[in-house]
Amino acid sequence: MNSDNWRKAIEDAKNGNDTLFSKVVNHKYNSHFNEAIAIITKDKDLSRSLYTTTMTTFWERFVIQGEKLPNTNIDGYIFQMAKNAFILHKRQVQSYKHSFVQPMDTLDIIQKYSSVVNEQGSVDHTQSLQFEEERNKLIHNAVRSLDKICKEIVEQNILNNVTLKTLRQELGLKGTYSAIVQKKKRCIRRLKNLLLKEFKNNKTFSLENLTHDK
Amino acid sequence: MTNKDNILQRLHKLDLTDEELNQLDKNLDLQKELSQIEKAESIAYELFVPGYTAEVSEKYAQISKWIDGKEEKGLSSTLDEDDKTLVSEPKTIAYKLIGVAAAILLLAAIIIQPWQSELTHEEKSEELKRFALLSFESSGLLSGERGDREIDLEFKQMYDMLKAGDCDAFRSTGKYPEQELWGRLYCAWSSGNEDEYLRIKQNIIDNKYPKYEKLSK
Numbered sequence: 287m288n289s290d291n292w293r294k295a296i297e298d299a300k301n302g303n304d305t306l307f308s309k310v311v312n313h314k315y316n317s318h319f320n321e322a323i324a325i326i327t328k329d330k331d332l333s334r335s336l337y338t339t340t341m342t343t344f345w346e347r348f349v350i351q352g353e354k355l356p357n358t359n360i361d362g363y364i365f366q367m368a369k370n371a372f373i374l375h376k377r378q379v380q381s382y383k384h385s386f387v388q389p390m391d392t393l394d395i396i397q398k399y400s401s402v403v404n405e406q407g408s409v410d411h412t413q414s415l416q417f418e419e420e421r422n423k424l425i426h427n428a429v430r431s432l433d434k435i436c437k438e439i440v441e442q443n444i445l446n447n448v449t450l451k452t453l454r455q456e457l458g459l460k461g462t463y464s465a466i467v468q469k470k471k472r473c474i475r476r477l478k479n480l481l482l483k484e485f486k487n488n489k490t491f492s493l494e495n496l497t498h499d500k
Numbered sequence: 501m502t503n504k505d506n507i508l509q510r511l512h513k514l515d516l517t518d519e520e521l522n523q524l525d526k527n528l529d530l531q532k533e534l535s536q537i538e539k540a541e542s543i544a545y546e547l548f549v550p551g552y553t554a555e556v557s558e559k560y561a562q563i564s565k566w567i568d569g570k571e572e573k574g575l576s577s578t579l580d581e582d583d584k585t586l587v588s589e590p591k592t593i594a595y596k597l598i599g600v601a602a603a604i605l606l607l608a609a610i611i612i613q614p615w616q617s618e619l620t621h622e623e624k625s626e627e628l629k630r631f632a633l634l635s636f637e638s639s640g641l642l643s644g645e646r647g648d649r650e651i652d653l654e655f656k657q658m659y660d661m662l663k664a665g666d667c668d669a670f671r672s673t674g675k676y677p678e679q680e681l682w683g684r685l686y687c688a689w690s691s692g693n694e695d696e697y698l699r700i701k702q703n704i705i706d707n708k709y710p711k712y713e714k715l716s717k
Binding site: 367368392463474477481 | 511513514515516517518521524534536537539540541542543544545546547548549550551552553554555556559560562563564566567568569642
């Protein structure tokens with residue numbers, strides 16, 4: 287019964303209208319989740335923060351990335367997500383939360399990588415510092431391992447400075463983030479796995495160098 | 501991919517069952533591997549869908565507001581029948597009474613002293629800083645969306661100063677009035693310069709820059 291509201295809210299949001307989604311997020315928190323999550327955390331402020339994190343991930347997965355909603359009770363599933371978020375919090379995985387509130391690390395990395403990719407699709411390392419050079423190599427190795435179609439999309443995005451506006455225009459007036467992500471889902475998944483492989487295979491390069499430009 | 505990879509990737513998506521959560525080795529070095537997963541994912545999305553990370557960041561801030569009901573009015577008024585049933589149960593009479601009482605208190609608070617009565621000086625300072633940063637993040641300039649790298653770098657420097665709370669270094673150039681005004685508003689408030697704060701606040705309201713209504717309460 288309750289799941290119907292979530293399903294409708296998700297569908298609306300996929301089409302670019304998150305009015306209902308915002309209402310359900312608010313209503314469910316005040317009528318249920320604030321107390322339910324606080325039973326685990328014993329801390330109301332933390333519960334609120336975990337619910338925000340949970341709903342952002344929920345939105346990212348089911349609205350933007352187009353994952354299929356679970357068939358089980360969705361409130362129950364969201365509660366389980368909040369428990370996952372609490373485990374992450376307890377382990378003090380700070381970078382997790384930062385992915386939501388500090389997009390600049392990733393933007394910096396992309397901008398620096400973009401600045402050294404040349405017209406031939408290779409990288410010009412003379413323009414970058416040593417740690418940037420190493421980082422750019424990792425990214426470039428992963429990009430080079432993509433299939434032709436995916437590789438061309440990345441190169442076009444970088445060389446032609448393709449923007450979200452351009453991507454939306456490609457899809458017409460109804461071009462939402464969800465539609466854009468769906469169109470490139472296969473390539474995104476492939477690149478993510480290739481990047482992970484590069485990070486793990488590189489013994490000398492630390493994660494700190496990957497995420498901080500200092 | 502190993503099973504551990506799969507579990508960590510699913511933990512990143514908040515998708516583990518209780519049993520799986522219990523299975524996780526307590527001494528596992530989650531920090532490093534989860535950070536790799538997160539970074540690989542955000543780089544992959546950003547390379548294929550420019551602006552993705554900023555969109556998620558903005559949604560986090562928006563959801564935080566939704567929880568407080570600050571962005572939508574009459575939040576329970578258009579839920580469908582299932583949730584109307586929820587709010588019409590006996591216990592919701594208490595919610596309604598609390599809601600009315602809260603509304604009266606809120607109205608009184610607004611009449612007596614807008615905003616300051618709800619937030620401490622420090623909290624309001626943080627709130628203004630968040631609005632200022634959001635004005636930068638939603639502009640498209642930080643992610644190179646408008647295509648001028650030189651301008652982006654200058655813009656980014658301003659953003660970094662604000663992010664670091666470095667109001668001494670924050671200077672107006674006149675090129676980005678919306679972002680500069682929000683930044684100066686935050687700086688004026690955090691430094692206790694009330695005259696300057698009121699002047700800039702009125703300027704933002706007059707120009708109806710995004711989120712100006714947050715100031716006109």
